[in-house]
Amino acid sequence: MRSVSWEQDALVLVDQTRLPHEVHLLRLTDWRDVVEAIRAMRVRGAPAIGAAGAYAVALAAREAATDPATFQDRLEEAAREIASARPTAVNLRWAVRRVLGRVEVDQSPEANASAILQEAHRIAEEDVEANRRLSQIGAAMIRHGERILTLCNTGSLATVDIGTAFGILRAAHESGKGIHVFACETRPTLQGARLTAWELLRCGIPFHLIPDSAAGWLMARGMVDRVIVGADRIAANGDVANKIGTYSLAVLARHHRIPFWVAAPRSTIDLSTPSGEVIPIESRDPREVTHIGGLPIAPEGTPAWNDAFDVTPAGLVTAIVTDAGIVTPPYKESLRRLVEGAELVRHPS
Numbered sequence: 001m002r003s004v005s006w007e008q009d010a011l012v013l014v015d016q017t018r019l020p021h022e023v024h025l026l027r028l029t030d031w032r033d034v035v036e037a038i039r040a041m042r043v044r045g046a047p048a049i050g051a052a053g054a055y056a057v058a059l060a061a062r063e064a065a066t067d068p069a070t071f072q073d074r075l076e077e078a079a080r081e082i083a084s085a086r087p088t089a090v091n092l093r094w095a096v097r098r099v100l101g102r103v104e105v106d107q108s109p110e111a112n113a114s115a116i117l118q119e120a121h122r123i124a125e126e127d128v129e130a131n132r133r134l135s136q137i138g139a140a141m142i143r144h145g146e147r148i149l150t151l152c153n154t155g156s157l158a159t160v161d162i163g164t165a166f167g168i169l170r171a172a173h174e175s176g177k178g179i180h181v182f183a184c185e186t187r188p189t190l191q192g193a194r195l196t197a198w199e200l201l202r203c204g205i206p207f208h209l210i211p212d213s214a215a216g217w218l219m220a221r222g223m224v225d226r227v228i229v230g231a232d233r234i235a236a237n238g239d240v241a242n243k244i245g246t247y248s249l250a251v252l253a254r255h256h257r258i259p260f261w262v263a264a265p266r267s268t269i270d271l272s273t274p275s276g277e278v279i280p281i282e283s284r285d286p287r288e289v290t291h292i293g294g295l296p297i298a299p300e301g302t303p304a305w306n307d308a309f310d311v312t313p314a315g316l317v318t319a320i321v322t323d324a325g326i327v328t329p330p331y332k333e334s335l336r337r338l339v340e341g342a343e344l345v346r347h348p349s
Contacts, residue, residue, distance in 0.1 A: 047164070061113035099123070151242075164263040228261040239314050
């Protein structure tokens with residue numbers, strides 16, 4: 001199922017805030033509504049918001065083209081707001097920059113708007129193909145009967161289609177490897193419970209939903225063979241920004257000698273960011289912590305801390321699975337070679 005698509009001159013998104021109880025499609029024709037959808041996590045997941053951001057620029061270009069004299073200024077102003085809708089995921093900024101690269105000063109506003117839309121289409125299709133390759137590469141390395149723990153949601157809902165870490169799980173299941181998944185509920189907004197469980201059920205993959213705090217106990221009991229998570233940004237040295245709680249899982253996995261994989265397309269690798277120390281971390285509304293589904297779960301007036309992401313140091317990451325292969329430490333060198341188009345790097349475990 002595509003979470004991001006273009007139909008009849010409108011961007012169509014699956015409203016993920018209504019899942020799992022209702023599959024509701026948003027049909028957006030104003031770029032400002034796309035920005036709101038990104039900020040409100042109606043669309044979420046680094047690859048998905050990258051594609052949505054590209055289409056938002058296309059909508060902004062169509063609007064700006066109505067006044068050729070101000071086209072460039074209006075387009076750039078809109079693009080800045082779109083790119084800043086969520087600061088941690090690099091795919092959004094990358095996609096906005098890429099579609100803007102299609103603008104040519106000697107072309108009409110209408111021609112530039114058309115070129116931007118075509119580039120947005122390419123970004124969406126490339127994401128589907130990249131995640132298909134990533135899923136196949138990762139699944140090939142999964143052993144029969146593995147019990148795999150994952151966090152947040154990394155399936156079709158987090159990408160244009162297929163998924164990253166979830167895509168590996170799905171491909172392994174479909175190839176008959178007999179895997180079993182432990183899906184962390186993923187507080188505070190429960191992407192694991194609401195979204196990953198929904199996708200696991202739809203795909204028929206055996207799983208258990210677990211409280212986030214149960215992960216260490218499962219590992220201690222020998223019930224987890226591998227951890228696979230996604231990423232919102234991978235720094236040049238291999239540090240990984242991902243959903244809050246990823247760092248804790250990586251520490252637990254290292255203590256219990258369990259492989260810890262990160263799965264992401266190459267568009268998530270940001271060689272311009274030297275390390276995780278300089279990745280901007282988004283802080284969100286404290287009500288996401290004190291409320292669930294709009295209902296309070298803490299006393300009125302309770303202060304809450306709500307960073308949406310954490311950074312896992314490269315030293316805790318066993319391997320990074322991408323659409324061009326699996327890379328291993330030292331990441332500063334292997335990631336650079338990967339982005340530059342070097343040969344695939346495979347990992348045996």
